[in-house]
Amino acid sequence: MPSTIRTFTAPTRIVAGLGAVQQLGEELQRCAGVVAVVCDRGVAHAGLLDRVQEQLEGVEVMLCPLVDPDPSVDDVEHAVEQATARGADSGAALGGGSALCMGKAVALRLRNSEPIRAYAGRDRAGSPPAPCIAIPTTAGSGSEVSNALVLHDASAEEVVIVRGAGNAPRVALLDGELLRPLPRRPMVEAALDALSHAIEALWARGATTFTDALALTAAGHICDTLPRALDRRDTPELQLLLEASAMANLACGSAELGLVHALSSAGTVRVPHGRQNGVLLPHVAAFNRSVLRPEAVAAVVRLEPLYEAVGFDARFDDGEIDVEEVGRMVAAAARHPFALNNVRAASEDDLRAILAAAGAPDGAAARRRVVGNSPTAM
Numbered sequence: 001m002p003s004t005i006r007t008f009t010a011p012t013r014i015v016a017g018l019g020a021v022q023q024l025g026e027e028l029q030r031c032a033g034v035v036a037v038v039c040d041r042g043v044a045h046a047g048l049l050d051r052v053q054e055q056l057e058g059v060e061v062m063l064c065p066l067v068d069p070d071p072s073v074d075d076v077e078h079a080v081e082q083a084t085a086r087g088a089d090s091g092a093a094l095g096g097g098s099a100l101c102m103g104k105a106v107a108l109r110l111r112n113s114e115p116i117r118a119y120a121g122r123d124r125a126g127s128p129p130a131p132c133i134a135i136p137t138t139a140g141s142g143s144e145v146s147n148a149l150v151l152h153d154a155s156a157e158e159v160v161i162v163r164g165a166g167n168a169p170r171v172a173l174l175d176g177e178l179l180r181p182l183p184r185r186p187m188v189e190a191a192l193d194a195l196s197h198a199i200e201a202l203w204a205r206g207a208t209t210f211t212d213a214l215a216l217t218a219a220g221h222i223c224d225t226l227p228r229a230l231d232r233r234d235t236p237e238l239q240l241l242l243e244a245s246a247m248a249n250l251a252c253g254s255a256e257l258g259l260v261h262a263l264s265s266a267g268t269v270r271v272p273h274g275r276q277n278g279v280l281l282p283h284v285a286a287f288n289r290s291v292l293r294p295e296a297v298a299a300v301v302r303l304e305p306l307y308e309a310v311g312f313d314a315r316f317d318d319g320e321i322d323v324e325e326v327g328r329m330v331a332a333a334a335r336h337p338f339a340l341n342n343v344r345a346a347s348e349d350d351l352r353a354i355l356a357a358a359g360a361p362d363g364a365a366a367r368r369r370v371v372g373n374s375p376t377a378m
Contacts, residue, residue: 040095097141140190142249176239192278258342315359
C-alpha cells in the first residue's frame, strides 16, 4: 500500500472541437434565468464577443463591464452589483485567463454574500458557485478547467487566490477557431504559461500517474505545435494547442505547482503572468534538474529549442523588474505553498539566484550561484 494517498479530479465537462462555441446557446438554455456574461476587453474589440452573442438567441443575458488584464477584487464587486441588479443567476466567461477568473469570481459571488476577498484560500465559501460556462480565447491559463481564480488587490503585496471544490466552470467550450485573431506575442506568452503548468506538474511533489500522463502529453503537444500554429494559424493546430492548455491545467490542478508559480505570485510585480512564467521556467528547470525524474528531464530538454523556434528570450528586459520587486518575488515565493511542493527545496538565496539568472537585478554573485546548470546546458 502506498505511503502517500493523493487524489485526481476533473469536474468540468469539456466540449472540444472546431465549432464548439456553437454549443453555447444549448448549454446556456440549461441554466435558468439571466446569464451574466463576462468578456475580455481585447476579445470584444476583436469581434469575438459579437460572434459568441450570435449563439445566444432565446437566452436572456446581461453584459458585465469588460475585463482588462489582472482584474481586481473591486472589479469583481462592481460586476456582481450589476449582475445581481439584473437578476443574474448563472454566468458565461469569454476570453483569456483574466476574463475566466473574473467569470468564476462573479459566479461564486452570485451564491455567496460576502465580498470575494473573504473567500481567499481554499474552500472558504459556504455555497457552491452559480453555474458557469467558460470559453477560452487563449491557449494558456487553462482556467476553464480550474477550481482556482486569481485576482489583484491594491492593498496586498500578493495576489488573491480563491480555490475550492466546485469552483471550476461547469462546462468548458474549447474551440480553436477563437485563437485565430490572437497576436503573436500574447499567443507565445500564453502557450509558455500552459507549458509551465505541464512541466511544473512533473516536478511537483503531488505528481501522480494521472497527472504525469496529462502533463507529458500536453508538454509534447505544445512543443510540437506552437511554432507551426504561430506561423500558419491552421485551425487543427490551434485546436490541439487549446486542448493541450486544458490538459496542462488538469495536471497541475491535482499535482499543484512549484517554484515558477511561487516566484510569479507577487501581486505588485506588473509583468504579465504568462511572460513571468515563460522567463522563469528554464531557470527553475536548471535549478531542479539534478533531482528530476527521467520523463521530466525529457520534457525539460525541449525548452531551449522551443524558445529558439518562437523567438522568446528567457530573460527579463533591462528595467523590467527592479531590485525592490526582486525582494517581493523572493518574499512571496518563500512563504508560498507551491515552494514546498517543488521537488527540490529552495532557500531565499536560491530564489535570488534563479531570478538573477533570469536577468533580474540581483548582482553577479547571485548569478554565479545558479548551480552551474544554466538553461543553455539543457
